[in-house]
Amino acid sequence: MKLIYTDCLVVGAGLAGLRVAIAAKERGHDTLVLSLIPAKRSHSAAAQGGMQASLGNTVKGLGDNEDVHFQDTVKGSDWGCDQTVARMFAHCAPKAVRELANWGVPWTRVTKGPREVVVNAERITIEEAEAAHGLINARDFGGTKKWRTCYTADGTGHSLLYAVDNKAISLGIPVHERVEALSIIHDGERCHGVVARCLITGELRAYIGKSTTIATGGYGRIYEVSTNAIICEGIGQALALETGVATLGNMEAVQFHPTAIVPVGILTTEGCRGDGGLLRDKDGYRFMPDYEPEKKELASRDVVSRRMTEHMRKGKGVDSPYGPHLWLDITLLGRKHIETNLREVKEICENFLGIDPAKDWIPVRPTQHYSMGGIRTTPTGQSPQLKGLFAVGEAACWDMHGFNRLGGNSLAETVVGGMIIGKYVADFCDDNDLVLDTGLAKRYVDKVRAEIDELIEGKGTENPWELKYAMQRVMMDYVGIFRNGPELDEAVKQLKALLARSVNLGVSCKKRHANPELVEALRVRRMLKVALTVACGAAARTESRGAHAREDFPQRNDKDWLCRTLASWPDANALEPKLSYEPLDVMQMELPPGYRGYGADNAIAHPDTAKREAEIAELLAALGPNASREARQQALMPFELPESLTPANERLADRLNGLVNTETTGSPSMPNIAGDDNS
Amino acid sequence: MSGRILTFNIFRFDPQDAGDKPKMVKYQLEETSGMTVFIALNKLRQEQDPSLQFDFVCRAGICGSCAMVINGFPTLACRTLTAKYPKGEITLMPLPGFELIGDLSVNTGKFMRELAERLKLWLHPKSDDLNIHRLEDPMDPEEAARLYELERCVECGVCVSACATKQMRDTFVGAVGMMKIARFELDSRDGRSADDFYHVIGNQDGVFGCMTLLGCQDNCPKDLPHMQQIAYLRRKMASTLL
Numbered sequence: 001m002k003l004i005y006t007d008c009l010v011v012g013a014g015l016a017g018l019r020v021a022i023a024a025k026e027r028g029h030d031t032l033v034l035s036l037i038p039a040k041r042s043h044s045a046a047a048q049g050g051m052q053a054s055l056g057n058t059v060k061g062l063g064d065n066e067d068v069h070f071q072d073t074v075k076g077s078d079w080g081c082d083q084t085v086a087r088m089f090a091h092c093a094p095k096a097v098r099e100l101a102n103w104g105v106p107w108t109r110v111t112k113g114p115r116e117v118v119v120n121a122e123r124i125t126i127e128e129a130e131a132a133h134g135l136i137n138a139r140d141f142g143g144t145k146k147w148r149t150c151y152t153a154d155g156t157g158h159s160l161l162y163a164v165d166n167k168a169i170s171l172g173i174p175v176h177e178r179v180e181a182l183s184i185i186h187d188g189e190r191c192h193g194v195v196a197r198c199l200i201t202g203e204l205r206a207y208i209g210k211s212t213t214i215a216t217g218g219y220g221r222i223y224e225v226s227t228n229a230i231i232c233e234g235i236g237q238a239l240a241l242e243t244g245v246a247t248l249g250n251m252e253a254v255q256f257h258p259t260a261i262v263p264v265g266i267l268t269t270e271g272c273r274g275d276g277g278l279l280r281d282k283d284g285y286r287f288m289p290d291y292e293p294e295k296k297e298l299a300s301r302d303v304v305s306r307r308m309t310e311h312m313r314k315g316k317g318v319d320s321p322y323g324p325h326l327w328l329d330i331t332l333l334g335r336k337h338i339e340t341n342l343r344e345v346k347e348i349c350e351n352f353l354g355i356d357p358a359k360d361w362i363p364v365r366p367t368q369h370y371s372m373g374g375i376r377t378t379p380t381g382q383s384p385q386l387k388g389l390f391a392v393g394e395a396a397c398w399d400m401h402g403f404n405r406l407g408g409n410s411l412a413e414t415v416v417g418g419m420i421i422g423k424y425v426a427d428f429c430d431d432n433d434l435v436l437d438t439g440l441a442k443r444y445v446d447k448v449r450a451e452i453d454e455l456i457e458g459k460g461t462e463n464p465w466e467l468k469y470a471m472q473r474v475m476m477d478y479v480g481i482f483r484n485g486p487e488l489d490e491a492v493k494q495l496k497a498l499l500a501r502s503v504n505l506g507v508s509c510k511k512r513h514a515n516p517e518l519v520e521a522l523r524v525r526r527m528l529k530v531a532l533t534v535a536c537g538a539a540a541r542t543e544s545r546g547a548h549a550r551e552d553f554p555q556r557n558d559k560d561w562l563c564r565t566l567a568s569w570p571d572a573n574a575l576e577p578k579l580s581y582e583p584l585d586v587m588q589m590e591l592p593p594g595y596r597g598y599g600a601d602n603a604i605a606h607p608d609t610a611k612r613e614a615e616i617a618e619l620l621a622a623l624g625p626n627a628s629r630e631a632r633q634q635a636l637m638p639f640e641l642p643e644s645l646t647p648a649n650e651r652l653a654d655r656l657n658g659l660v661n662t663e664t665t666g667s668p669s670m671p672n673i674a675g676d677d678n679s
Numbered sequence: 680m681s682g683r684i685l686t687f688n689i690f691r692f693d694p695q696d697a698g699d700k701p702k703m704v705k706y707q708l709e710e711t712s713g714m715t716v717f718i719a720l721n722k723l724r725q726e727q728d729p730s731l732q733f734d735f736v737c738r739a740g741i742c743g744s745c746a747m748v749i750n751g752f753p754t755l756a757c758r759t760l761t762a763k764y765p766k767g768e769i770t771l772m773p774l775p776g777f778e779l780i781g782d783l784s785v786n787t788g789k790f791m792r793e794l795a796e797r798l799k800l801w802l803h804p805k806s807d808d809l810n811i812h813r814l815e816d817p818m819d820p821e822e823a824a825r826l827y828e829l830e831r832c833v834e835c836g837v838c839v840s841a842c843a844t845k846q847m848r849d850t851f852v853g854a855v856g857m858m859k860i861a862r863f864e865l866d867s868r869d870g871r872s873a874d875d876f877y878h879v880i881g882n883q884d885g886v887f888g889c890m891t892l893l894g895c896q897d898n899c900p901k902d903l904p905h906m907q908q909i910a911y912l913r914r915k916m917a918s919t920l921l
Contacts, residue, residue: 037734038788040834041742095811101818102809104802104866106826109818134817152827158741159830166801169792177788178780200780201695229737263713266739321712340824344741351740351758352713465725509730513695514781517729647812655814 001445002205003438006032007429009193009209011181011236014042015157015414016393017215018164018173023422024211025171029429033175034196034207036231039165043217043229044414047157048269048344050139050149051415052408053093056651057110057135059126060147066090066649067629068145071591073409076143076300077402078546078556079593080250080564080584085379085400087590087639089409089416094649096415097136097150103163107136108151108341118276118333120296121286132652140274141407143300149408154269154344157411164415179205182522184212184239184246184389185444191389192434194239195444197452197522202513204449206441210429211388213381213421214240218371218394219251222531224472226368227260227267236395238526240375241533241577246383247566249376249397249582251530252537255405255547256481257369258304263322264352265367268345270407273297275341277330279308280361281316284327292598302404302547303598305366309481318363327361334358366481370394370410372401372547373534376566379639381421385568388432392421399564403546423642452512455521460506464521467505471498471524471531479535484551488539495535496575499528533567533577540579541565558593558606562586586612590637685710685761687723688770689731693781703770704728716749716756716769720783732782740900743833746840747783748772753837755900774840787836791855798852798879800859805870822867829862829908831901838905841894850884854895854905857886861908864915873919881916 008024010017013035025031035042056064069090074083101107112133114125119140141149152159168175176196183195185206193208219234220226240246258279259268273279278286279297291307292299299307308326311317317324330338330345335358338346342357349357375383375391377398383389392398393414398421400413454460478491502525509517543557544550562584567577586592586608593609595601619635620627627635630648685708692701706723717738724731733756736744740758747756750770761769777785794800838854845851852860857880863869864876880886889909896905 037736037744038791038834040791041736041744041788043737043742045833046737046739046741098811098813098815099809101815102802102804102811102868104863104868106823106830106866107818108827109820109823111820134819136815137820152823152830155827155831158833159827162830163802166795169795170799170801175792229742231736264738347740351760352715354760507729511693511696511730514693514732514784515730516724516732650813652814 001442002203003208003441004032004205005208005436006030007210008213008425009207009211010034010213010215011194012215012217012395013039013175014044014215014217014393015161015164015411016395016418017213018168019415019418020213020215020392020422020425021173022164022168022171023419024426024429025173027426027430029426031173032207032209033173034179034181035175035177036180036199038177039168039175040161042161043232044161045158046229046267047411048154048267049141049271049274050151050156050408051097051160051411052141052144052148052406053097053150053412054090054146054148055094055097055136055138055150056146056653057132058138058147059128060140061138062653064146064148065629065651067633069093069148072144073400073406074591075596076404076406076409078404078596079558079562080253080402080545082379082399083589083591083637084639085398087637088379088420088641089400089413091641091649092416092420092645093412095645096412096419099419100160100163100415101136103167105159105163106152108153110135110137121276121278121332131656135652139271140298141270142273142295142298142304143406149274151271153340154271154342160411160415180519181235181239182448183444184243185441186243186245186386186389187440188245190387192437192440195448197448199519200514202515204445206445208434208436208441210432210434211390211425213390213392213425214375214395215392216395219530220368220371222471222475222527222534223368224476225265227257227265228368233523233527234371234530235523235526236391237374238530240383240389240391241529241567241569242526242572243386244568244570244572245385246389247376247385247568248533249373249399249564249566250403250537251373251533251567252541252548252565253372253403253546254368254534255301255370255372256305256366257301258308258366259328259364260367260369261348261353262320262325262363262365266348266352267369268328268348268362268364269342270301272328272330272342272345275337276333277328278332280327280329281311282318283316287311287316294597299598300404301407302549305481306549308366320363325363325365328364329361330357331359331361370405372403372405373397380424381417382424382428388428388434390421390425392417403548420641420645423644451522452518455505455507455518456510456512458506460504462501462505464505464507464517464524467498467502468520468524468527471495471528475531475534479538482549482551483538485539488535491535492532492539492576495528495532499525499532499575502528529569529577536576536579537565537567554602556603558609559604562593562606588637590633592616683710683767684708685719685767685769687719688768689783690772691782692779694779695781710761710767714761716759716761716771717745719761720756732780732784734784741833743835746774746787746835746837748774748840753840753898755835774836776840776845777836785836787834790836790839791834794852794856798856798860800863802863802866802868803870804868818867826862826866829858829865829903832858832903833901835900837898837900838895841898843892843894844888844890848884848888851888852880852885854909856880857909857912858903858905861912864912873915877916877919880912881919886912886916
């Protein structure tokens, strides 16, 4: 058995994993990253539109700050998020953007003077301040009060990943490429590392670390059509689930992006709508203002996806061999804008559709896009059940997204979460020792080896690709944008049958080294368990919240469901996970549940909401009208961060005014006075 | 649905199997509308030969994983439509110039990481005194846009595989290396001088080894201006000698 020791082991070399590795390495810990592929090919590279951070440099971002970003994030989550985490995140996002500039990201910058933009289908001119010239620019995105999404054209993820990976290379952090983690080594209380397989040689290795961080991204590929890279198969979540101890959080919260191209599901960025693009139906009619008169195309993603689906159900979709779709019209932005700020979109249109988006409309429909659920962690990024196991980025349920993520908040989460959690990982490595038990490691390696032996030498006849495709169809047909009891029950039934069949998997290619069929077989039964946590969680949650929309329970029910779903798999032979629930405490919230701003307000209130609102009013009154916004925030919901991240963020307005302008920023508990809506 | 039958001639070789010899294998497949080489290869693997090795990640032309030689030209397979080939005959070979993992899969990642370490392809900030809590330093908006233009490289390896100098001189840094050097040379935040860059690429392994055959520029899937950057670096390097 080959055994490799490091202090800080990271599984996954996307932005979140690399950022954690950098934080640990900078603190002097020996650090090692495992990756299925070369780091720069990670799915982080596909993020197009940008990263939210309340810099407030542009005229449309004036008055933005951590409070407004926090409020947008909590509302976007449909009150499903951990507000402490949302606060930690909003506070550190500007720092992460500025750090990335220092690492080489060529952020698009503000040019002083008049600038022509498209807002609500009209060309208008805005005037950028002279003092803002050369500072980091921001574009509009859905569900935000301010233009807050920092970007590099529509290749933001690419720029960020390259800068962060280059930083990791400069620090000498090794990345073991083409290595797949297949099992977490643990003793029921403490994580010791992972068993991983080299995808070239087939060698099994035990990687042992004081800390193990799972940063393997989302589980979009349990669905047939997804905007995700084909490696986003939820294996990180499955590894945690298979410990039988660690829990996953809110796995039923799956986001559909409104505008993926038809039929292949490749994403066109929300920046298309942020920059002024429109949605049209088969008659060329712009329908979003009818449904969401205030926010129109820039309502939250879950809302736009549902409205599009509703509109297609009314027969307004364009017929195609792949089912109905709608149109995304960015022609009004002009060729110059498209060829500079939306060039990835242009290339995708040319290569996959053979159209020119400066002249032609783009066929789009909502498509699986993001996994809000993941490995449940505390605000420090650690699993509450397995000491030394951390998770970060889309792989985690750190829980700043709750039941719906705002565009631009996931790219931000990777680097901001990595920045914060990386420091906690380093602290953990400082403060904790690991007793190296090679016998324990060997037992886990032997178990994986036995699994491989069985697949290669056993009598199994089930084809891995067939099982995977059947699972993807079930998820697509029954666990989609709109959900209901009978369909979810059917999904659970069919997925259980598939999991039962997976015991009988076999491979026809008998190689022990590079063997794509074996790779598939090892993944598919793990993916089935992840799919079951999604379907079972969705069947059990009899309400609608964020991206989880139950046709049979259309109300958001704070009375019964203001809680996080936890899923674990204590019995390895069981066909379904064990679900439990973790309440969200209204009395600890800075922003108690309220109206989200879309459609009719049909939420069933939590009994504590009114009580907490009264308490907040009292706390604020006691502080008096002259208290700073920081003091108000601290009084309502104190939160902690590593010391080096606690300083306040300076903004252009501070420099111009010589002080924080509290009048334009408002109180954190009164969301509607925090600046103008730009819808 | 056109339904014509496509013929794929695919390079097969498993370097880890001592008895294996390189060969071309013929496969046939019914074409579907909008079919790309990515879709076709996955279908072939799932339905005809589960041992077939190839690499894809984003399948959207963004990550650079799937470069291979298609009918003689190196390019990204994920965004190559089979409809592009009127005869329906498609020959697939692995990218030359890289370690072969098996069949169509090559180790570009190892190459790129070694190149980055050798040429120090990361930003060397002018000052270590960078405070992330304070307002960022302004940067000329046009400079930022120019940097982004050069940064769009996806490390697919096409330029390296299309380079005659690289075929003859294994230590040649290729267009990808020079493009990245140019990107940092242009960045006003980078503290390195022209002299520093000269020591890295002012030789036969760098700008003076290039024969200007422009295979890099002709085949680059991101249409990066390799010729312009190499000429720029040459002028820059030559001027450091004066």
